[in-house]
Amino acid sequence: MTAPRPAPADPGVAERVRDLIARDGWTQRRFATAIGLDETKLSKALAGRRRFAAAELVAIADATGATVNRLLHGRDDARTHTAVPGGSALTDSGTSRGAAARRRILEAAWNLIADHGYHRVRTADVARACSTSPATIHYHFPSRSELLDSALRHNVKLAFDRQVAELGEVTDPHDRLLQLIDLQLPDGELLRREWSIWIQVWAESAIDPARRELYWASYDRWYRSVLMTLSDGADARVFVPGRAEPLARQLTALIDGLGIQVMAGTPGTDPAAMRAVLHDFIDRAVLLRPRQNLPHRTENE
Template sequence: MTPQAPSASPARSEEAAEARKQQILMAAADLIADKGFAATRVGDIAKRAKVSHGLVNFYFGSLENLLIEALLSTEERFYEVADSIATRPTSGTERLRRLVEWVFSEDSRQTRAWTLWLESWAEAAHRDVVADARARQDERWRTLFDNAVADDFPGSEEERESAILTLAALLDGLMVQVALEDPTITTAKAYELGVRYTEQMMK
């Protein structure tokens, strides 16, 4: 009698499931960034990820949920680097400069993340669940800068809050223009403007 191969262990099955999920998320992020959320279909994502249509629905339930998960997954990769910069043992001015440098680095993954953010902002205007996810990420974005200057901001707490809100909004606007390839706002120009403001806010 031929012995049967042992079944996969629960841990290995979980790893395989997580790998498939990440494969779907990467495919979704690529397609949404390339085609836009409105033009992306679950079938397109399944084909790009080389999985079944049903498996995509099993993991995410809806294209809306998939957009949120793809956005959060992309942002996690961004914050892995950004959080480490914001907590380096140097001055707040230097941490902010390095954060702006990272935001506008010549990295295709960064540009892809910006495009996903644009899609999430557009969908947030019409879908409450996306709006809730977007609000949480906006708060994390501002907290990043707050952590960077927490120990040596030169003004009051109220002034720090105002400065951080302004910086976050400024960088959001610059990222939109860079992502849309505005010929006037290159990544180099966006970096210059961002750093100029951080220097002013830390005086």
């Protein structure tokens, strides 16, 4: 039995990446370094002789401010297996040199807030991290509160890009739901930083009603992604019918609670244990025919 042939490269994706490189004045070597890709592999992908991997698309989106949705489909709001950010959760990708500077500042602020906490990060710390002046920070982000709001929008974009890149070809709703959960586990530096930002925004929203609208708009994208997957599974008669909305509420709440426990270092918790609990919930409450209730098959069946 021969292995399946890899999917061919999409010339549209290569063209859009070439346009972004030209727009921002990158050399091919600098761009390859910026996205952590061998220059020869980048050259082949730009020529349409190699397909960009999911992780490479995410890195390109992060470096240029574009979304993976735009890279793959030519538009930010193309319908895929994950919900598109809406309202105040939208990020301002921009196309100017000023937008590139803003992205560098935001990346530095996002890392600092995630690692040290919103209330411990000063404008001077952000300026030092990205080798600029406090005045430049204030130009792009007039208040420290705006930095946290922008960090949340950055979280939304990171998750959106990752999900579009990874889930685009996962047609089975059950496999897609499990993969969606894996993409959300606080496992590894990047995901732990995303969770840190979310936890801080939750805490700030609890005491600052002015921040809640942005939080709701941002969280809604994640909730709708889970709901879409559950609805697709119900339509395919893989998941229980008529319960997509309550199951989405239960599953997202369970993910939130377990993630907080992992981030807080609660004894007996880690990403693997979190995954096991979530898989058990899906087996028992989501699947139309739970695995543990399936009849045992003999060797002759």
